[in-house]
Amino acid sequence: QVQIVQSGAEVRKPGASVKVSCKASGHTFPRYAVHWVRQAPGQSLEWMGYVNAGTGNTKYSQEFQARVTFTRDTSASTAYMELGSLTSKDTAVYYCATERQHDYGFDYWGQGTLVIVSS
Amino acid sequence: YDLTQPPSVSVSPGQTARITCSGDGLVNQYAYWYQQKPGQAPVLIIYKDKERPSGIPKRFSGSSSGTTVTLTISGVQAEDEADYYCQSADTDGSYVFGTGTKVTVL
Numbered sequence: 001q002v003q004i005v006q007s008g009a010e011v012r013k014p015g016a017s018v019k020v021s022c023k024a025s026g027h028t029f030p031r032y033a034v035h036w037v038r039q040a041p042g043q044s045l046e047w048m049g050y051v052n053a054g055t056g057n058t059k060y061s062q063e064f065q066a067r068v069t070f071t072r073d074t075s076a077s078t079a080y081m082e083l084g085s086l087t088s089k090d091t092a093v094y095y096c097a098t099e100r101q102h103d104y105g106f107d108y109w110g111q112g113t114l115v116i117v118s119s
Numbered sequence: 120y121d122l123t124q125p126p127s128v129s130v131s132p133g134q135t136a137r138i139t140c141s142g143d144g145l146v147n148q149y150a151y152w153y154q155q156k157p158g159q160a161p162v163l164i165i166y167k168d169k170e171r172p173s174g175i176p177k178r179f180s181g182s183s184s185g186t187t188v189t190l191t192i193s194g195v196q197a198e199d200e201a202d203y204y205c206q207s208a209d210t211d212g213s214y215v216f217g218t219g220t221k222v223t224v225l
Contacts, residue, residue, distance in 0.1 A: 105166035
């Protein structure tokens with residue numbers, strides 16, 4: 001059974017950074033793209049980018065390119081998203097999702113990680 | 120580029136709901152649809168414009184015409200009340216989500 005489990009909620013002050021983890025089990029992690037998507041309260045989904053779990057190659061949305069880093073640890077089947085220079089506008093639920101085959105959509109999602117940025 | 124959806128759609132149980140998603144890039148790129156219920160992560164319900172993942176009920180279908188794609192829910196059930204998002208890719212390999220549609224079952 002495929003399962004994606006993310007790390008727990010975080011509270012940060014403005015200007016700080018946050019690192020969220022995304023652990024996959026039940027399938028072959030290194031073959032996938034792991035996407036990061038966020039959702040501010042009451043808002044739509046916003047694509048942040050992805051990391052190729054096998055090669056480590058990344059693609060970032062221009063919106064976040066200057067302050068986000070995606071990494072992965074294939075031995076732990078875990079991907080990471082680190083977002084810096086946080087402001088209150090970064091308060092959101094952050095999801096990771098796998099794309100196991102290109103053009104087949106984001107097929108498995110983590111439960112989401114709430115990040116609150118507040119002074 | 121932007122993907123535009125109607126903010127809300129209301130439908131009675133057993134009727135058909137249609138949700139549109141419009142964007143110039145849809146002419147050349149596949150569309151995907153996700154269902155999201157309150158407090159839950161999105162679930163993929165349509166990929167490659169009209170394909171259904173395993174386990175998704177047949178009442179969900181997708182279609183495409185030019186710059187508009189449509190999600191159709193036939194024989195709507197109370198459990199279909201949720202937010203629905205379309206998604207597509209840009210030519211540079213980035214992705215974009217639609218503005219979202221809230222489906223209310225009357």
